[in-house]
Amino acid sequence: IDLPAALERAATEVSASAVRPPLGGMPRCEVLATGLRFPEGPIWMPDGSVLVVELERATLTRVRPGRPPEVVAFLGGAPNGAAIGPDGACYVCNNGGFKWHEEPGMLRPVGQSDHYTGGSIQRVDLQSGAVTTLYGGGHGPQLKGPNDIVFDAHGGFWFTDMGKTRERSLDRASVYYARPDGSLLREVIFPMINANGIGLSPDGTRLYVAETITARLWEFTLSGPGTIDPQPWPSPHGGRLLTGSSNYQLFD
Numbered sequence: 001i002d003l004p005a006a007l008e009r010a011a012t013e014v015s016a017s018a019v020r021p022p023l024g025g026m027p028r029c030e031v032l033a034t035g036l037r038f039p040e041g042p043i044w045m046p047d048g049s050v051l052v053v054e055l056e057r058a059t060l061t062r063v064r065p066g067r068p069p070e071v072v073a074f075l076g077g078a079p080n081g082a083a084i085g086p087d088g089a090c091y092v093c094n095n096g097g098f099k100w101h102e103e104p105g106m107l108r109p110v111g112q113s114d115h116y117t118g119g120s121i122q123r124v125d126l127q128s129g130a131v132t133t134l135y136g137g138g139h140g141p142q143l144k145g146p147n148d149i150v151f152d153a154h155g156g157f158w159f160t161d162m163g164k165t166r167e168r169s170l171d172r173a174s175v176y177y178a179r180p181d182g183s184l185l186r187e188v189i190f191p192m193i194n195a196n197g198i199g200l201s202p203d204g205t206r207l208y209v210a211e212t213i214t215a216r217l218w219e220f221t222l223s224g225p226g227t228i229d230p231q232p233w234p235s236p237h238g239g240r241l242l243t244g245s246s247n248y249q250l251f252d
Contacts, residue, residue: 033063038107041082041148043090051090051126053079056100056107060090060124073129075122078113081148085180086155090124093146093159094136112164119143119161121178134182141185144171148198154225155180158188158207160195170194175209177226186226189237192218197252208242210252215245 037056044050050063055078062070072090081093097113120136120143136143144163151157156179163171173195178185189195194212201208207220207228218239223229230238245251 030065032065033069036061036063036069038109040080041092043082043084051082053082053092055080055095055098055109058097060092072126073124073131075124075131077116077120078109079122080146081159083149083151083157085123085151085157087180088126089180090126091134091149091151091157091180092122092124093149094120094122095145095147095162096120096164112166116164119146121146121149121159123180134180135178135185139182141187143176147196150198150200152200152225153204156184156225158198158200158226160192160198160209162195162212173211175207175220184226188226188228189220189239192237209239212250212252215247215249215251217242217244217251 032050036052037054039052039054041053042050048065051072052061052063053059054061058076058078059074060072060079060082062072075092075094077094077097079092080095082090085091096116096119098109099111099113101108101110118136121134123132123134133139144161147160147162149157149159156177159176159178161174161176163173172191173193174187175189175192175195175198176185177188192209192211193214195209196212197210199208200206205222207222209218209220211218219242220239221229228238231240
């Protein structure tokens with residue numbers, strides 16, 4: 001199951017790593033790049049490179065063994081999650097931007113950017129670097145803070161919209177279903193709290209969503225492309241709680 005990662009990493013120099021378990025030993029981590037500015041959303045490509053978004057630098061970046069990181073596209077805002085679509089393009093969740101706090105060895109977001117105008121879903125042509133805004137930014141309903149994305153077997157994609165956090169308020173989160181040609185954007189799940197990572201079961205019948213500050217992992221039964229078979233009340237949004245942390249943890 002392609003479940004979301006457990007914890008948010010917040011360091012100025014976080015490496016993209018390839019895990020190769022040697023025979024009879026522990027997995028070995030090989031550092032491919034340093035100096036990345038809050039990387040997320042790694043995608044392993046067939047040519048052996050890794051695509052990552054850099055939230056603070058606002059780029060889609062390609063990492064290759066033995067080479068400096070290469071900027072594929074400048075995206076603006078804060079690109080947060082990414083996935084390769086059925087057409088071979090890279091689809092990016094852009095949360096619209098953060099304020100940042102930096103200290104020695106640490107870079108972390110601390111709230112909504114002063115220049116924030118909204119979130120978006122962007123398409124990046126990996127050959128030319130051309131960027132197209134599919135949803136948000138004046139294209140369809142307003143998106144607050146798209147975070148993570150996963151494509152299904154039907155060619156559509158699910159994504160979380162975490163919303164934004166301000167000094168004394170935060171948005172309630174949603175989960176959307178959309179088509180990569182720009183023809184459909186539908187809010188399917190609401191409300192959630194800090195909806196972050198998203199994934200599908202191998203057979204495509206269940207959707208998993210992690211909430212960050214509640215440290216809860218939810219499961220949704222799918223009844224078709226872009227639709228769920230909701231659990232009854234008292235489920236707050238139709239999901240089934242799989243697990244929640246009893247300690248102070250943040251799910252990614």
